[in-house]
Amino acid sequence: MWQANAITNRLQVKWPILQAGMAGGTTTPELVAAVSEAGGLGTLGAGYMSAGQMRDAIRAIRARTDKPFAVNLFIPESCDGSQPVAESVSSVMNEVRERLGIPADPEVTRFAEPFEEQMAVVFEEQVPVFSFTFGVLEKRWLAELKQRGIITIGTATTVREAIALEASGVDMIAAQGSEGGGHRGSFLPDSPSNLIGTMALVPQIVDRVDIPVIAAGGIMDGRGIAAAFALGAQAVQLGTAFLTCVESGAHPQYKRSVRETSDEATVITRAFSGKSARGIENEFMTLLAPHDHELPPYPVQNALTRDIRNAAAKQDRTEYLSMWAGQAASLSREMSAGELVASLVEETERVCQGLLKK
């Protein structure tokens, strides 16, 4: 039965529906709490948050719900911010800064929030579920999470990554298909292509690991949820679908762009962060596309574009905003997160019944 399984039991949620941990202000405490209150699992996308911001957000979630929720972080990478940025890249970015009326070549001192500090908050606040992307957790973190009874979810975009995550000891795997919006969780290199569609990815991962699999990528309604369960997933994770909810902190113009987009509008870009992510193509992406091979890696490029993204948001200039969205974004809806969860459950039930009804 789609509604109740190893994942709902383990997460202690009513419905096997996770709201993805979108970083960058989308996952407000209001959104996370509303999803969890409705019986799903809300996730705080805390990748870009300082320890203090995380603590405040987690407490704000707890003030709104006593249900379980997750916190999502990025596995850190070694980073050398002292390397000079290619002239071609900084020239494009300074041109954009000029159009936005902000200073050229801003000084960047902090490239990413310290992971140790972020993890300390996860432990101190005794977060119920911890999910992560961009790698495998170090043994010491996983050991402490397990000891504290915190459930762990790793993110895989290929069968190899799923196998590596299972071997590392995580409790569950989010299988992220190429349709998905936002950052790709990929971390293992050296393959012809890791852009694997959800329809192909989920059953191949399910066949190769013994831990439960959460399907993600292109899932927007009960049809997608029923499809994911048919493929062998025991839960689903939706990002774009929750992004347009009223509680989401996404910029109003960004929400509108997502609701009005088409299946062909998104591309995978490294322009905003140095890591591959899917979003609605805009001018910032096309300006930097010819210089992709010269972009500094994550988190350097991410830090270097921060002033641009902030100014673009303030000035409502969607052409310079990172508008992450999946390939089925046109199916998004404007409603409260609680209404969305209820609709998803009702739709999924109807779709499953319809497959057998004469």
Added chain:
Amino acid sequence: MWQANAITNRLQVKWPILQAGMAGGTTTPELVAAVSEAGGLGTLGAGYMSAGQMRDAIRAIRARTDKPFAVNLFIPESCDGSQPVAESVSSVMNEVRERLGIPADPEVTRFAEPFEEQMAVVFEEQVPVFSFTFGVLEKRWLAELKQRGIITIGTATTVREAIALEASGVDMIAAQGSEGGGHRGSFLPDSPSNLIGTMALVPQIVDRVDIPVIAAGGIMDGRGIAAAFALGAQAVQLGTAFLTCVESGAHPQYKRSVRETSDEATVITRAFSGKSARGIENEFMTLLAPHDHELPPYPVQNALTRDIRNAAAKQDRTEYLSMWAGQAASLSREMSAGELVASLVEETERVCQGLLKK
């Protein structure tokens, strides 16, 4: 109910399972007939066949089954074979020819089989179902197909293409997700990306057209079939899954490569034909990848690589063979097409029941 709907009624088949029209010798009359005999719809991939070869194959199918089957053709493009080929491209190809021990710069006189002659066979043989890729059929063809009661299936890789096909008057649409192996049926340019995963593509097309939709791309077993029906499709089309069947004419080494492949092994290339197609990455693709922008268009490049593909097949050199395959090829099985259809039906039923069982 997944088993019976507008498509099974219209096609007069027992199961809503189509075997894709893979061109290039894979879809032998034995394979097509075996699929149709088992209650699915076999398809002759006739894109590269002369009128005479088509007629022989269609008669060979009919000698084996009185059940409906389909013939698949490519919508023709204007083609100028007199344009000189870029030096970089012909130098790579001649290097490959040298390794295969075949003459450099072979003279090519025929670039594609005349579409008029191919269509004449479709009409003369009164083929039950006609499917096509790479475009919209001219009005005169569609009028004659309709008049003769031949059912038409167009191929869409985006919502825009599905809308264009419906407006043209086809009976059904095959929605081909980016997971799919072989040539992409795309024909409308000018979009950020048309590589849309099946999970995202099918529901968006279903919502925008009134004619029945056949899901394709990454579907390999009952899980994929049930998922496709959950997404709103009324039938599925499987290529890679039938490619490894015993009746398939695919090269034995090619079949083995498909069975032993991984989710990350395929890429989209224009190296073999000038048109984008998904296959297992090999040396021929990597040699021509740096020259992608200089490749002649389809059907010129296709004609220019014919001697290489033929010699590679004779010499069992898979590094120069076009090994089209989808992203879930690792789920392929070696069995007869009849056994495969029976397994798919049984699996799909089991998956659908499992979604509701307590």
